[in-house]
Amino acid sequence: MAAVVAAAFLWPEPAKGFLGESSRIVFFHVPCAWTSSLAFVVAAAYSLAYLIRRNPWHDEVAHSAVRIGLLFGVLTLITGSLFASIMWGTWWNWDPRESSYLLLVFLYAAYLFLRAAIDDPERRARIAAAYALFGAVIMPFLVFVAPRVTASLHPQTVINPQGKILMDTPTRVVFFDALAAFSGLFLWMLSLDARAARAERRAKG
């Protein structure tokens, strides 16, 4: 992770067409967005596992994945807002990509509200799993479809109509290393948080 952060600032040249060093945000903003999406997919997978096996551990992992996914989702919004302030002169301009990601964060924040509103642990886990799976079906519409129905100012360096990754070699190397590093960080955090939840459940008996 430290090597990725150092390389992000020292190795690739700033990309053309962007103000100053603002293009370096791609090494943090996109991995945060990727990691939050990965976390929500993991939450959906463990929610499905819970509904099949009814094992509380699967619910704990799903819950932890949503919490960590929300953390990375908020970081995505903050880093995107930083980029917007430099490139577009405003912290928030309701660009379709910005708005849809904000709604994605709301979608999974609602998962936590839903859990908090149900007292019975078994019912809470079951209802939360159903919501997480339903949310996973709707998520692609927020991430991939809705932002493309209307025009957007958001740069398209990774997912674009040409189907090519529009980056030079150093940028590409650091970018994919950052994706791997952030994914590893997520798995480590997930393991810690879910095991803490399991320990708490066992302590309560």
Place this chain on the structure above:
Amino acid sequence: MSEEKADSRTTAHGSRLTAHGSALSSVLAVAAKDATAELRRRTALVAVLFFAVTALALVSFAIGPFGLPADDRPPVQAALLWIILFFAAATGLPRAFAHEEETGTALALRKTLPAARVLAGKALFNFGLFLAIAAVTVPGFGVLLEASFGSPAGLAATVLAGGYGLAVVSTFLSALSARAGQRHVLFVLIAFPLLSPLLLTAISATVEALRGGFPGTALRVLIAYDGAATCAAYLLAAVAWEE
């Protein structure tokens, strides 16, 4: 008592629900039961229509037909129309399952029919309720805000596709939140993010329809959303409404 009689329930509203009937007849029976109950009490219908008319009058009073330049009207009108439709729907649609829990009929319904059929029947009733809201709101919007419906077919298709998705997702979430605390507030909190792709696309389609074009792309997205939501709700219905 024959087996069919033992497995069937005649509800307080006079509709006959049977586990042995075809899927379609069961779905229609649930929708008819809810419609009969609603026509007797008229709680949801009156509340929803009153909300829609009040919101329409407030919006009309606030911006009026000439409060905006002609070019700016379609986006603002489309957004306001769908905000009114969403909140009017949020006033009435979440009652689908909560009412069964409140009146103690949920257990009988669970024992009588598979959850997917109950969900489909209630979604059908909610779709009808949405169409009743739209039948008042959309023409009222046209008259009070002098909205020009450039493509009536495009607008009708958008309202139908948007309303269907709204009904299905609201019904599913009603099942999820039926036994949760603070369910009325909770419903809006969980419904808004899940319905936002539908609302954003419906607004985009309505803007195009108000300007006179047929919103083909946006309608395809709406239909895809409706299909995905229907499949997910069908597969998760039993889990959502399990005892």
